[in-house]
Every structure is written in structure tokens, then in C-alpha cells.
Amino acid sequence: MNQARRFVVFVGLMLLGIPTGSLLAGETVATAVYARVGNGYKREPAGGGHFKPEYYALSNGGRIYGTSRDLTVDRVTYPEVAEIAMRLLAGQNYHYAKSKEQAKLLLVLQWGSTLGFNRVNKDLAVTTAGAAFADLQNAMLAAGMDRSTAGSIGGSGDAFQKGGYASVDAQTAVDRFETAMARLFADNQARDQFNEHNARVLGYMDDLTDSNDIRRWAGGGDRFTDLIADVEESRYYIVISAYDFPELLQHEKRKLLWQVRVSVRTPGNSFDDSVAAMLRSASKYFGQDSGKLIRGEESKGTVELGDTKFLGEAPAPKATGKPAEKK
Numbered sequence: 001m002n003q004a005r006r007f008v009v010f011v012g013l014m015l016l017g018i019p020t021g022s023l024l025a026g027e028t029v030a031t032a033v034y035a036r037v038g039n040g041y042k043r044e045p046a047g048g049g050h051f052k053p054e055y056y057a058l059s060n061g062g063r064i065y066g067t068s069r070d071l072t073v074d075r076v077t078y079p080e081v082a083e084i085a086m087r088l089l090a091g092q093n094y095h096y097a098k099s100k101e102q103a104k105l106l107l108v109l110q111w112g113s114t115l116g117f118n119r120v121n122k123d124l125a126v127t128t129a130g131a132a133f134a135d136l137q138n139a140m141l142a143a144g145m146d147r148s149t150a151g152s153i154g155g156s157g158d159a160f161q162k163g164g165y166a167s168v169d170a171q172t173a174v175d176r177f178e179t180a181m182a183r184l185f186a187d188n189q190a191r192d193q194f195n196e197h198n199a200r201v202l203g204y205m206d207d208l209t210d211s212n213d214i215r216r217w218a219g220g221g222d223r224f225t226d227l228i229a230d231v232e233e234s235r236y237y238i239v240i241s242a243y244d245f246p247e248l249l250q251h252e253k254r255k256l257l258w259q260v261r262v263s264v265r266t267p268g269n270s271f272d273d274s275v276a277a278m279l280r281s282a283s284k285y286f287g288q289d290s291g292k293l294i295r296g297e298e299s300k301g302t303v304e305l306g307d308t309k310f311l312g313e314a315p316a317p318k319a320t321g322k323p324a325e326k327k
Helices: 011-015 078-091 119-142 156-162 168-202 205-211 223-232 245-251 271-283
Strands: 028-037 045-047 054-060 094-096 105-113 235-244 256-265 294-299
Touching: 028 271, 054 078, 078 094, 078 105, 078 271, 105 245, 105 271, 119 168, 168 205, 168 223, 168 235, 168 256, 205 223, 235 245, 235 271, 256 271, 271 294
Parallel strands: 054 094, 054 105
Antiparallel strands: 028 256, 028 294, 105 235, 235 256
16 A cells, blocks of 8 residues: 555544554544534434434535645545545445435535634734824824823824814824724724634634623633634634435535534644544534534544545535535
């Protein structure tokens, strides 16, 4: 087996139920998982804590729009991701269909990395606005205003005119400050849009919304800040989306039944070394609703991949990156 087709330490043994003992000591990665179900999807129990088998077709959805990749992402091929996913799906009684007639689900696999927020631009905008405000205060003081007036931003331009202190330097200071504040406002808007996109890709939106309330300011903990820090940092992600396959074939309608999103930090990790652990963490929520973002540690492993044979790739619906809606 070629070394390029060998990745992540001992996961093949774990998937096969073979204990790995102390070989996995310390080999973990912190994962974040978010799972949703929708459109009336519900697994049928088969007794004994198991579910009835369901059959699926499989498709490569590619990267989600607005995300990226690196060399460690490129080293992992679709057949490799698919084989690990198929083994884990089988553990939840989801099985690869032998024909399109047997398939009731279309599972679409997507993976890549989110883009990290550029804090340099933000810090520069804040520094520029601070310097412009200091210059404005100095110009107002030089124009003969007292410190209380000079500390008031709102009336700066009018105050120069009414006090008879209008000057080129003073007006320049006002213009510079207004320009700096407009840039800072625009940068904050861009940051919010950037964060929202990443939050949707990673499955953080619901938890961010839930934690963005009075608790942030009333000693309710740092959860919102921690979540924003995750969203603004580059993260490897995998998204598994399950669509109603007959509905897609017969009516060309995308009906999203369930979706699982899992991610890990890019700094300190590589995708090829984390992909199996990410899928293993996600597999606990295949076809289920996690209710919230689940953060935990997952053991890494290596899996040796054989020659997986597919019956042909199913057509993938156009990916939107949006989670299934609850009905």
C-alpha cells in the first residue's frame, strides 16, 4: 500500500472493533459537531436500540463556496473520504445501495477549510480611527475650546463654525476622523458578513445567536467570545448532507433530510491527519439532531484503504451550505 494512501493513526482498527490500547494515548483532536434533521425525516427503530437499515447513493459535493483548501486537503481524495464514511455509516445501519432503485438517500460529501479573518486590517482600522480622534481633540483644543467640548465627537464640525474657530487644520481633522470612522464601520460590517458565512459552514449559527444576549454582559461566561474566536480562525470542515433521492430523481427537487457538520482547528492540525477522527465524531449524529454544537475530543488513527468499487457517482444537488430546516 502506497504511503500516500495511508493516513490518520489506527482508525481502521477502531472501525473494525479491534482495540488499540495505549497506542492512541495523546493522539486526539478537538472536534465541533452540529447535526440537524428536517422535512419530517425520522429513523425507524428496529428494536434492541438499533434502527432499520437505509440505503444511499453517494456523491462528491466539492468545496462549499467561499471556502479554501491547502496541501493537506489536496492529499486526501474523494474515494478515501468516501470509504471511511461508508464504514462509519454502516455502523449506523446506513448501507451503500446496489442500484438507484434501492437508494432512498443521496449523501453528498463536502470538505475543505474556512478562511481565517484578517485581523491585521481590523487592527489597522482601529488604530487609524484612534489616531484621527486624538488629532481631532488636539485641533479643537488648539481652536480654543475647553476639554469637555473637545471630548464631544458629535458636535465637532458645528462647534468649529459656531465658535468662529474654523480653520483648514480643524476641518481637515474633522474630515479625517469621519473618514476613519466610516472605514471602521465598513470593516465591522464586512467582518460580520465574514463571520456569518463561516458560522453557517461550520454549524455555529444557532449557538452564536443563542449566546448573543444579556449573558455576555452579565457574567454569563465567555461562550459567545469563544465561538467567535472559532469562527474567525481557519477550520477544516466536513459536511455530510442527506437528500431524498427519489424526490431528486423524479422531480429534480432538493429535499434535505439531515445534515452533519464537523470541524477542527487548522492551526496545529492537518486535514489528512484529522479526517478519520472528524468523520468518526460526526458519525454519532448521522440521521439525528444534536440539538446544539457538540465540542469534544476524538481519537486519531491510521486507516489503510483498499480498492473501493462504486457503481457510479450519483448527481449532486447544487450545494448551498445551508442546514436542514426543521419542520
